[in-house]
Amino acid sequence: MTDATAAKMLSAEADDHFHDECGVFGIYGRQDAAAIVTLGLHALQHRGQEAAGIVSYDGNQFHVERHVGLIGDTFTKQSVIDRLPGNRAIGHTRYATTGGAGLRNVQPFFAELAEGGLAIAHNGNITNALTVQRLLQKQGAIFSSTSDTETILHLVALSKERDINSRFIDAIRQLEGAFSLVALTSKKMIGCRDPLGIRPLVLGDLDGSWILASETCALDIIGARFVRDLKPGEMVIVTSKGIESVFPFEVQKPRFCIFEYVYFARPDSTVEGRNVYDVRKRIGAELAVENPVDADVVVPVPDSGTPAAIGFSQQAGIPFELGIIRNHYVGRTFIQPGDSIRHMGVKLKHNANRRMIEGKRVVLVDDSIVRGTTSQKIVQMVRDAGAGEVHMRIASPPTRSSCFYGVDTPEKAKLLASRMSVDEMADFIRVDSLGFLSLDGLYRAVGEAARENESPQFCDACFSTEYPTRLTDIEGSDNVRTLSLLANGGQ
Numbered sequence: 001m002t003d004a005t006a007a008k009m010l011s012a013e014a015d016d017h018f019h020d021e022c023g024v025f026g027i028y029g030r031q032d033a034a035a036i037v038t039l040g041l042h043a044l045q046h047r048g049q050e051a052a053g054i055v056s057y058d059g060n061q062f063h064v065e066r067h068v069g070l071i072g073d074t075f076t077k078q079s080v081i082d083r084l085p086g087n088r089a090i091g092h093t094r095y096a097t098t099g100g101a102g103l104r105n106v107q108p109f110f111a112e113l114a115e116g117g118l119a120i121a122h123n124g125n126i127t128n129a130l131t132v133q134r135l136l137q138k139q140g141a142i143f144s145s146t147s148d149t150e151t152i153l154h155l156v157a158l159s160k161e162r163d164i165n166s167r168f169i170d171a172i173r174q175l176e177g178a179f180s181l182v183a184l185t186s187k188k189m190i191g192c193r194d195p196l197g198i199r200p201l202v203l204g205d206l207d208g209s210w211i212l213a214s215e216t217c218a219l220d221i222i223g224a225r226f227v228r229d230l231k232p233g234e235m236v237i238v239t240s241k242g243i244e245s246v247f248p249f250e251v252q253k254p255r256f257c258i259f260e261y262v263y264f265a266r267p268d269s270t271v272e273g274r275n276v277y278d279v280r281k282r283i284g285a286e287l288a289v290e291n292p293v294d295a296d297v298v299v300p301v302p303d304s305g306t307p308a309a310i311g312f313s314q315q316a317g318i319p320f321e322l323g324i325i326r327n328h329y330v331g332r333t334f335i336q337p338g339d340s341i342r343h344m345g346v347k348l349k350h351n352a353n354r355r356m357i358e359g360k361r362v363v364l365v366d367d368s369i370v371r372g373t374t375s376q377k378i379v380q381m382v383r384d385a386g387a388g389e390v391h392m393r394i395a396s397p398p399t400r401s402s403c404f405y406g407v408d409t410p411e412k413a414k415l416l417a418s419r420m421s422v423d424e425m426a427d428f429i430r431v432d433s434l435g436f437l438s439l440d441g442l443y444r445a446v447g448e449a450a451r452e453n454e455s456p457q458f459c460d461a462c463f464s465t466e467y468p469t470r471l472t473d474i475e476g477s478d479n480v481r482t483l484s485l486l487a488n489g490g491q
């Protein structure tokens with residue numbers, strides 16, 4: 001087992017969440033482009049902490065920097081920024097979803113094509129990437145990574161279309177799954193979202209320079225103006241002449257990831273017209289209505305459970321207290337010194353604030369339960385601190401299925417809710433009662449009257465097990481005949 005794998009396992013054990021996917025950021029037409037991208041990526045660090053990369057273009061040549069580690073550890077050195085000159089740049093921060101860890105999978109990916117350089121940064125996951133990759137390999141393509149983003153680069157390179165816009169469109173029309181992409185050529189910055197708009201991507205403006213970013217918090221950090229969300233299926237092309245928008249896909253009903261509101265997006269971001277913090281408070285209020293409990297204090301599992309706990313407390317009229325304190329200085333890759341103290345993992349991150357808990361009936365509010373390992377340890381910690389009763393309330397429905405759209409999730413069999421009833425889960429994590437938000441309650445919290453079951457308004461597959469796209473790499477590849485590369489023999 002490599003150190004990276006061991007660290008990831010330990011991290012997963014100590015932090016039992018679905019893990020954020022990736023963050024992308026690009027700016028066109030500003031002299032200090034790479035420095036701005038660094039700041040944007042810093043604001044998007046919650047979307048991926050394993051590695052980051054920036055590609056810039058100086059009017060003459062492209063420059064590429066890719067490093068393993070946090071933005072603050074790798075890109076703030078002036079020497080690194082100095083190696084990224086130019087007035088346009090794109091960047092990416094990643095948590096390894098597809099392709100595993102390692103520098104060869106760090107984005108943006110860059111290649112010199114026949115008509116010039118092309119860099120691509122991707123948030124999401126292509127659910128037919130392996131199938132396409134195998135086809136291209138049979139036709140002689142050589143891949144230098146295991147990332148699905150490299151597949152997109154190949155599709156653009158091999159397209160028979162004449163200009164880069166058409167080649168790009170030809171490539172993305174062959175993709176399935178979730179993709180919010182930012183690309184850079186010598187003359188253009190391109191952004192696009194998959195036709196369902198599963199992952200976010202916003203357009204901003206900084207003194208006349210166009211910006212593409214995963215979330216609005218990345219605009220706030222540099223004082224940029226939020227212009228709008230890119231629409232599902234929209235592709236924007238930014239050049240020195242301005243911005244152009246095209247819609248290369250058949251129009252479909254959007255299916256934005258509802259889990260972005262529960263956990264992934266930063267609470268100070270506004271996503272698809274909804275402030276994430278507001279939604280999380282409404283989630284907490286719905287949770288209190290659906291799962292009332294007699295208790296003395298509402299305690300969030302910090303930080304992600306905090307806004308929902310505030311909403312729960314306000315709705316239920318039960319005082320809110322910070323009964324658990326989080327240590328913010330535990331890195332994701334903290335490697336504990338030996339097996340004998342591995343069980344202490346959760347205490348590295350959380351500690352009970354005994355005075356707020358002792359002798360009380362406590363409602364613990366967390367965003368989700370994945371494997372249940374962290375919940376079990378936190379509940380024990382709260383009991384050890386003297387709680388009289390512990391009632392757990394979860395700000396999302398039971399997580400029953402894996403995500404294939406750019407989120408690091410355990411396989412289905414490891415998800416507690418896929419193999420236990422709510423009562424069995426309550427026994428497993430040893431709480432006096434356990435309650436989850438219903439799927440309709442979650443839809444109400446995001447402002448919908450109810451889930452439209454025939455044609456849902458969001459992707460909620462990890463709760464409902466209904467996936468909004470084909471999963472060709474998993475289900476089989478009977479639709480690969482639609483690939484244009486195959487249709488024209490891959491020549």
Ligand code: SF4
Nearest residue numbers: 257259403459461462
């Ligand atoms: S499966 Fe869940 S986490 Fe994945 S995109 Fe859908 S709602 Fe989001």
